[in-house]
Structure formats: C-alpha cells, structure tokens
Amino acid sequence: MKLKFNNGKFKILLFGDIHENEDYKTSPNFKDMRKLMNAALDEYNPDLCVLLGDNCNTDLYKKDPEEFRKMVIAVCEPIINRNIPYALILGNHEHDLGHEDEIVEIYSKMHGCISRNDAPEITGNANWKEFIYSSDGETPKFCLWFIDSNNVCCDRKLSHYDYVHHDQIRWFERESEKNKELNGGEPMPSFVFQHTPVPEEYKLLRKARLWEIPWSAKGYGVHSKNRYMLKKGATGYLGEGPCSPDVNSGQFASWKKVGGVLGAFFGHDHLNDMSGFVDGIFLAQHKTAGFRAYTDGCRSCVRLVTLDENDLSTFTQELRHFKEFGLKCECLGPVFRTLTDRQSINLHILGYSALAVGGVAAAGIAVKKLIDKIGG
Ligand SMILES: [Fe+2]
Ligand SMILES: [Fe+2]
Numbered sequence: 591m592k593l594k595f596n597n598g599k600f601k602i603l604l605f606g607d608i609h610e611n612e613d614y615k616t617s618p619n620f621k622d623m624r625k626l627m628n629a630a631l632d633e634y635n636p637d638l639c640v641l642l643g644d645n646c647n648t649d650l651y652k653k654d655p656e657e658f659r660k661m662v663i664a665v666c667e668p669i670i671n672r673n674i675p676y677a678l679i680l681g682n683h684e685h686d687l688g689h690e691d692e693i694v695e696i697y698s699k700m701h702g703c704i705s706r707n708d709a710p711e712i713t714g715n716a717n718w719k720e721f722i723y724s725s726d727g728e729t730p731k732f733c734l735w736f737i738d739s740n741n742v743c744c745d746r747k748l749s750h751y752d753y754v755h756h757d758q759i760r761w762f763e764r765e766s767e768k769n770k771e772l773n774g775g776e777p778m779p780s781f782v783f784q785h786t787p788v789p790e791e792y793k794l795l796r797k798a799r800l801w802e803i804p805w806s807a808k809g810y811g812v813h814s815k816n817r818y819m820l821k822k823g824a825t826g827y828l829g830e831g832p833c834s835p836d837v838n839s840g841q842f843a844s845w846k847k848v849g850g851v852l853g854a855f856f857g858h859d860h861l862n863d864m865s866g867f868v869d870g871i872f873l874a875q876h877k878t879a880g881f882r883a884y885t886d887g888c889r890s891c892v893r894l895v896t897l898d899e900n901d902l903s904t905f906t907q908e909l910r911h912f913k914e915f916g917l918k919c920e921c922l923g924p925v926f927r928t929l930t931d932r933q934s935i936n937l938h939i940l941g942y943s944a945l946a947v948g949g950v951a952a953a954g955i956a957v958k959k960l961i962d963k964i965g966g
Contacts, residue, residue, distance in 0.1 A: 591675050591704055594723040595731070595899040596637055602734075602781075603636035604893045606857040606876030607644040607681065609883045610665045612657070618921035619881040620664075622912070623890070626879060627668045629915040630892040638704075639669050642857030642876055643681025643739075643785030644883070652687055659696045670701050677736055678705045680716045681785040681857060682751065685741035690715035705736070713755035714738030719765055725899060732902055733769050733778045733850075735762065739786035739858075749836035750811060751786050759844045766848040777850030779902040781895070787856040787875060790842040791832040793868045794824040811836040820864055826909060827931050829861025829886050832875065845871060852905060855893070860884050863891055863909055874907070881921045887929025888912055888919045 593600070605627065614620040631639075646665060651658035662678070669676045678697045684690060694716045697705040708718035716738045721730035740752035769778035795818040798806030806817035809831035820828050845851040846869055853872035860883040865874035879890050891911040898905070911930070912919065919927050 591702070592723060592727060593638060593675060593704075593720060593734075594727050595725040595897070598725060598899040600638070600722050600732070600897040600899070601634055601636040602895045602897075603630055603634055603639045604642060604783075604855055604876055604895065605639065605879035606642045606891075607860050607878040607883050608641065608646070608665055608880035609644050609683070609878065610646045610661055610880065611882055612647065612650040612653075612661060614661055614664055622917075622919050622921045623665075623880040623882075624668065625917050626890055626892065626912050626915065629917060630894075630910065631668055631672055631674070633910075633915070634894050635672075636674060636894065638734075639674055639676040640736075640783050640855070641666075641676065641678045642783060642855065643679045644683045644857060645678050645681070647882075648684060648687045648689070648693070651689055651693065655689075655692065655696070658693075659700075662696060663700060666700065666703070673702065675702050675704055677720075677734075677783070678703060679736050679783055679785060680714070680738050682739075682741045685715075709758075709761050712757040712761050714740055714758055717758055717761060719769075722897070730769075730772050730778070731899060732897060733780035735780055735782045737762070737782060737784040739784045743835065743837070751833060751835045753786075753835040753837045753839040754784070754788075754841045756839060759839065759841055762841075763844060763848055766850065769850070777848060779852055780850050782845070782851060782854040784854070784856060786858050787832050787834045788842045788854065788873070789834045789836070789838045790868050791834055791856075791873055791875065792818075794821055794864060794866045794873060795819065795828065795832075796821045807831050810834070821866070824864050824866030826864035826875070827862065827877070827889075828864050829877070829931060830859055832862065833859050842868075842871070852903075853895070853907075855895070861886055863889075863893075865907070865909075872905075872907075881919070886931050887926045888922055889930040 646662050697703050706718050707716050718736050720734045722732040724731050743749040743752045798817040798819045807828045807830050809816045810833045855874045857876050860878040862875040863877045893909050895907045
C-alpha cells in the first residue's frame with residue numbers, strides 16, 4: 591500500500607497500549623475505547639493510524655489464534671471501516687508468548703494493515719520502513735521507521751526491559767544510507783515509532799525538589815532512587831518514570847549521527863503523555879488509548895501528528911484526551927470518572943480531607959453546644 595501526501599498534508603493518528611481483552615464483545619471498557627477511536631477518526635480523518643504496541647492481550651492467542659485474530663480486527667474495525675491504512679507495532683506483551691511471527695502474519699493479512707517484517711535476519715519480529723510519497727505519488731519524501739523494541743532483557747541484572755539491539759541499529763543505518771541516495775544525498779526526514787521508550791526520555795525530566803514530591807513521579811530502573819518532574823519546555827503529563835531499558839544501546843546516538851529523525855513516538859508507559867525536544871529530536875510518550883491498562887483515571891488519549899509536504903523540516907502535533915472529545919465514560923466508577931491525573935487525585939484527596947476536617951469540627955461544635963445546654 592503506497593502512502594502519499596494528500597493535498598500537501600499527511601496526518602498520522604497515534605493510539606498507545608490498548609491492551610484489549612478477550613471479553614471485548616460485552617465489555618464497557620471496549621465500548622469506551624471504541625468511542626475514543628471513533629471520535630478521533632471522525633475529527634481528524636487521518637492518512638495513517640499507528641497502534642504503538644501492547645495492542646491486544648495475547649493470552650487469547652494461546653487459547654485460540656482465530657479468536658485472537660477476530661479480537662485484533664474488532665479493535666481496528668473503526669479504522670478498517672474507514673479504509674484508512676494502519677500499522678500495529680509489537681510491544682513487549684506481543685512478545686510474551688513467543689508467537690511473534692504468527693502474530694505479525696495475522697496483522698499483515700488484515701485489510702489495510704501495513705505491518706510486516708522487512709528484516710528477518712536481525713533481532714525483533716517486525717522492523718520495517720515505509721515511505722510517504724509526494725502528492726503525485728512519484729517521489730519518496732519522508733520515511734516512517736517501525737522498530738521492534740523487543741521484550742524483557744535476557745540478563746535482568748543489566749536491565750528489566752530489552753533494548754533495540756546493535757544489529758537493528760546497523761540495519762537502520764544501512765537503510766538510512768539508501769534513503770539518502772533517494773533524497774539527493776541529504777538525510778531523508780523521518781519519524782520513528784516503537785513501543786519501549788529510549789533512555790534519553792529522562793532528559794525531558796529533572797529531579798523533584800522536596801516540596802514538589804507530591805506532584806512528582808518515581809523514576810524507573812537505574813533512576814528509581816529519584817523522583818522527577820518535567821523540565822521546562824517539556825509538555826504533557828508525567829505520571830510515572832519512563833520504563834526504558836537500563837542499557838543504552840546507542841539508538842538515539844545513531845539517530846543523531848544519521849540525521850533526518852525529526853521525532854520518535856513511544857507507547858509502553860500507560861500514564862505518560864509528555865513530550866519535548868532532546869538534542870533537536872522530538873520525543874513523545876503515549877499513554878493508553880484504552881481503558882484496560884492501569885491509568886490515573888479517565889484520561890485516555892490520542893495524538894495527531896501532521897506533516898506538510900512543502901516544509902518537511904518540521905511538523906505539528908496535538909494531544910487530545912477522552913473528555914476533550916466530549917465523551918462520557920461508562921466503564922469507570924463515579925470517582926475515577928472525575929480523576930484525570932496526579933494533580934486531580936491530590937486535589938480530590940485535599941477536597942475530601944477538608945470536608946472530613948470540616949465535618950469533625952462541625953460535629954465537635956454541635957456536641958459542645960449540647961453539653962453546654964445540658965449543663966446550663
Ligand atoms: Fe502496555
Ligand atoms: Fe509495554
């Protein structure tokens with residue numbers, strides 16, 4: 591399937607960690623995820639959708655591969671029905687069962703799905719690249735890299751999560767050289783989509799000061815001794831320390847060396863939707879677009895990224911949350927429906943505490959009045 595600019599624009603709609611489950615046919619969580627997907631597709635009418643991994647629970651594959659295939663189709667149905675191309679990338683949970691090749695095979699046969707494995711000789715089961723062609727369909731103008739960030743690390747003493755391996759980085763560099771030839775000797779502008787974030791996401795953060803601790807997030811892995819806040823310039827919500835690998839295999843350094851990478855988009859951390867620039871490369875985290883994975887309340891979201899064919903040195907992007915589409919959540923209880931992030935949780939705790947203190951004080955005054963009356 592050839593992707594090309596449409597009247598000079600190309601819009602990519604991103605969905606993080608949906609984690610759909612086998613009870614999807616009757617689940618209100620599935621219905622709420624569908625509402626968000628439908629609203630976003632109606633609003634943005636994208637040229638491509640990317641599901642950033644941990645898309646569907648693979649336990650169902652173990653029980654019945656055909657039922658698993660039906661569940662993946664059900665998740666993508668709003669996209670399929672609109673004839674929009676889409677990519678499903680692999681998250682650590684797609685790797686859990688060891689049937690990655692079969693899962694990629696299922697994906698690649700779905701109507702409109704562009705997922706595949708271009709490089710079976712390297713680590714991972716779904717590494718591929720896709721060009722966006724000029725509006726006339728003649729010239730490759732922009733490259734989309736879909737990278738398999740693998741599962742957990744084989745040596746847990748080194749890192750819990752696996753990293754993008756050196757052979758994958760070398761493949762990216764070889765293919766980038768080919769892209770350069772197609773682009774008049776200049777690095778072709780590109781985006782990277784992968785599940786697990788690069789360790790450089792921590793460069794969007796700074797250590798929290800003592801008084802900021804209630805609003806801060808605990809780091810992960812080698813960063814777990816510290817609590818973090820977003821640095822000035824980074825936007826969005828930091829709900830947890832980015833769960834990147836503790837081993838830095840040099841992937842980000844390779845992007846800088848090769849050039850052309852404008853931004854990278856990650857899933858995996860279900861609470862985070864922050865983004866910002868590190869050394870000129872935009873790093874964006876996607877919290878879950880569903881209602882299955884752990885979250886801070888009703889704040890599932892999507893991100894739209896728009897390219898302009900006439901200026902590929904930059905792009906625009908926006909984040910939109912479930913409630914901002916005017917949607918009503920059915921699957922969460924009355925309290926969780928109102929919460930959106932740590933700040934709103936803290937404000938709720940503060941509000942309930944103030945109510946409780948006020949209630950105790952009022953009761954105390956009433957009791958004192960009663961004692962005075964009896965005594966008088
Ligand atoms: Fe996940
Ligand atoms: Fe994950």
